[in-house]
Amino acid sequence: MDWLWKALGGKSGRNQKKSQAVVAKAQSAAQALAELDDAALADRARALTSQGELADPAEFLAVLGVATQRTLKIAPFDVQSQATLRLLEGDVVHMATGEGKTLVGAMAATGYALLGKRVHVITVNDYLARRDAEWNRPLVEFFGLTVASVTEGMIPEERRVAYASDVVYAPVNEIGFDVLRDQLITRREDAVQRGADVAIVDEADSVLVDEALVPLVLAGSVPGSAPTGQITHIVRGLTEDNDFTIDDDRRNVFLTEAGAHKVERALGIDSLYSDEHVGTTLVQVNLALHARALLVRDVHYIVREGKVLLIDESKGRVADLQRWPDGIQAAVEAKEGLDVTDGGRILDSITLQALLGRYPRVCGMTGTAVEATDQLRQFYDLRVSVIDRNRELQRFDQADRIYATNVDKERAIMSEIAGLHAKGQPVLIGTQDVAESEQLATALREQGIECSVLNAKNDAEEARIIAEAGDIGRVTVSTQMAGRGTDIRLGGADERDRDAVVELGGLAVIGTAKHRSSRLDNQLRGRAGRQGDPGLSMFFVSLEDDVVVSGGAGEDVTLTPRADGLIESSRAQRFVDHCQRVTEGQLLEIHAQTWKYNKLISDQRSIIDARRARLLDTDLAWQELAERAPERAAELMGLPEDIRVQAARDIMLFHLDNGWSEHLALLDDVRESIHLKAIARETPIDEFHRIAVTEFKTLAQTAVDEAVQTFKSVRIDEDGAHLSDAGLNRPSATWTYMVGDNPLANKGKSLISGIASIFK
Incomplete structure (x- = not known):
């Protein structure tokens, strides 16, 4: 294995052998520990961790193993104990699907908690957070520790109690939104978060890589703006090529001169580009055109119960709480004839990458960490530990089947599914989007093949559908990532027909x-x-597929298909592999560039956080305002000290928060237009840094100056500072959402990178 560790840039083979030796030693210690009663076993665990580090890792693993058998009725495999040790040493663990990552996470979380660390186990959804917290409860409580989950529907009081636990299971977005909401409090007791020492990330590559750049956004409600019904109707009547054009990668759409004249005539105006209309009417037309031409229902979003719900391209399911920038969101709602939802002024935002950077230690587990080694090391300084399978892999992975056209490929897929289904072998088909999943399901049913469909439209049924996907004769059509965290057991959820499915070749x-x-x-x-x-696994590829077209752009490749469209040459496989490597490289480069933008904002946030904490936890606000406005301070000395201090705190925090919100909005605008700097031969990232640093210095001073003016003028009495009388209102309602930030997402979903262009 030494060559593999070197190739991965992960832990050395020597360290891998060392951890295996520790596990072997733990086996020897387990027999004597098994004779202890529960209280003595728990006491032994506390003795081994009393100094904040493992006094004897082998014995500690043995204690965890014995406790797991008693509480969860499961004896950990050696590979699970080894993975637990690697997590406790701060690695990202690569474990294959079905190897028991849930138990590994439970044991590691319990271990960290015994070491005196507060632990957040980060999941990908509410269901897994609830399920895993309850499943792990007996083990955690065996040692006198506490465990809880945080999920979307919980009120602040419930969240506050949950976060006080030693081990907290929660989806990453809930943790992030709670961090943002805590940045609005004006009294420390209103905070729900307590922070944590360790983040154990389940499906680590999904959270740390695929969604790392997704900004979590906290907004204060303001009326939504959308293209008028007239504009939406006019745009609906425009035709591609004549009235508008779309660029090759379907990220931007542009009015032609003829299209602009058609819109102007319909609206009865002289010019869309006049000063009167360029900042209003033209913007609305472009938003409506973007929604009409680039965003496809059942590919980029679905409509459910009168609401537009975005689809996460990497998962193929509804992206809960995710929305596009307000103008685009409203335009799609108008396009679909729905009520336009409130927009919002961004109060604060944080990327998942910056959120995870707040934890002193991050570790995690996934079945596909090896392929993400470079990103994990570059952006988090994390190492990957590969854990061998408990049992040798028996799956047969066929070579890709490459076809000339999509029509040829689709015909071959239908034929393959029919053949497998005819003999009763269960089949799971992974599609690219909701529309494809439903088209395929319809085609299968027309051929008399019944199937279950798992996509963004019915994700509530996910666990049930995926659990039965391994039963005899079952055909399941799914979007990417569906059912992650739920095992597909051969023979159905209860494995009643396991032997028969094994005989057929498995899933x-x-x-x-x-x-x-x-x-x-x-x-x-x-x-x-x-x-x-x-x-069995197999992938079907067409030379018309998005990844081939995008990754092979500019390549001159001639491949000759058979009569049925199949291309059998090894050259075709090399070409497809090349195309995928190109797109992977593009994604890594974009991640690296975006990280540079976000890193500075994250550093500035740390300064704001520190300032905010001092204002919340001390009388600094009163001291600073009294120093700058001594006469006003003297007038207020008759008030109780706690009221004076809180009034000063409210004033200072209002202007600090308001300044930070405006700073984020400014930087968003700068980043969207920074590509113009390249035209002037300036380096965009350097120019962004220059502006961001300059404006941040202004923010700090302006926030204090404005606070002093408010302190001098606002009414302050026994009820505190009456900021609302001066029109200084904090939002009465806030809401959260997420914005995709992947410029290589399929077919127009990359709105962050493309949105600036529609205003040209």
Whole structure:
């Protein structure tokens, strides 16, 4: 294994052998520990961790193993104990699907808690947070520790109680939104978060890489703005090529001169580009055009119960709480004839990458960490530890089947599914988006093949559908990432027909296209072949697929297909692999560039956080205001000290928060237009840094100056500072959402990078 560790840039083979030796030693210690009663065993664990570090890692693993058997009725495999040790040493653990990552996370979380660390176990959704917290409860409580979960529907009081636990399970977005909401409090007791020492990230590559650049946004409600009904109707009547054009990668749309004249005539105005209309009417027309031409229902979003719900391209399911920038969101709602929701002034935002950077220690587990080694090391300084399978892999991974056209490919996919289904072998088909999943399901049913569909439209049924996907004759059509965290057991959830399915060859996984990252392919492939089960995986590729067209742009490749469209040459496989590597490289480069932008904002946030904490926890606000406005301070000396201090705190925090909100809005505008700096031969990132640093210095001074003016003029009495009388209102309602920030997302979903262009 030494060559593999060196290739991965992970822990050395020597350290890997060392951890295996520790596990072997733990086996020897377990027999004597098993004779202790519960109280003595718990006492032994506390003795081994009393100094904040493991006095004897082998004995500690043995204690955890014995306690797990008593509480969860599961004896950890050696590989699970080894993975637990690697987590306790701060690695990202690569474990194959079905190897028991949930137990590993539970043991590591319990171990960290015994070491006196507050632990957040970060999941990808509410269901897994609730499920895993309750499942792990007996083990955590065995040692006198506490465990809880935080989920979307909880009120602040419930969250506050949950976060006080030693081990907290929560989706990453809930933790992030609570961090943002705590940045609005004016009294320390109103905070719900307590921070944590350790983040154990389940599905680590999904959270730390795929969604790392997703900004979590906290907004204060303001009326939404959308194209008028007249503009939406006019744009609906425009035709591509004549009235508007779309660029090759379908990220931007532009009115032609003829299209602009058509809109002007319909609106009865002289020019869209006049001073009167360029900042209003033209913007609305472009928003409506963007929504009409680039955003496709059932590919980029679905409509459910009168609401537009975005689809997460990496998961193929509804992106809870995610929305586009307000103008685009409103335009899509208008396009669909729905009520336009409130927009919002951004009060604060934080990327998942910056959020995870707040934890002193981050570790995690996933089935596809190896492929993300470079990103994990570059952006988090994390190492990958590969854990061997408990049982040898029995899945057969076929070579890609490459076709000349989509029509040829789709015909071959239907034929393959029909053949597998005819003999009763369960089939899981991974599609690229909701529209494809439903089209495929319709085609299968027309051929008499019943199937379950798992996509963004019915994700509430996810666990049930995926659990049965391994039963005899079952055909499941799914979008990417569906059911992650739920095992597909051969023979159904109760494994009643396991032997029969094994005889048939196990679960067959079919990918209808290659993804932009090989990790996503491997996530789908990994649904088959759990714990030594037999299985089969195959991917179908067309030269018209998005990843091939994008990654192969500019390549002159001539490939000759058979009569049925199949291309059998090894050159075709090399070309497809090349295209995927190109898109992976583009994604890594974009991540690196975006990280540079976000890193400065994150550093500035740390300064704001520190300033805010001092204002919240001390009388600094009163001291600073009294020093700058001594006469006003003297007038207020008759008030109780706590009222004076809180009034000063409210004033200072209002202007600090308001300044930070305006700073974020400014930097967003700068970043959207920074590409213009390249035209002037300036380096965009350097120019961004220059502006950001200059404006941040102004923010700090302006916030204090404005606070002094408010302190001098606002009414302050026994009820505190009456900021609302001066029109200084904090938002009465706030809401949260997420904004995609992936400029290589498929077919127009990359709105952050493209949105500036529609205003040209």
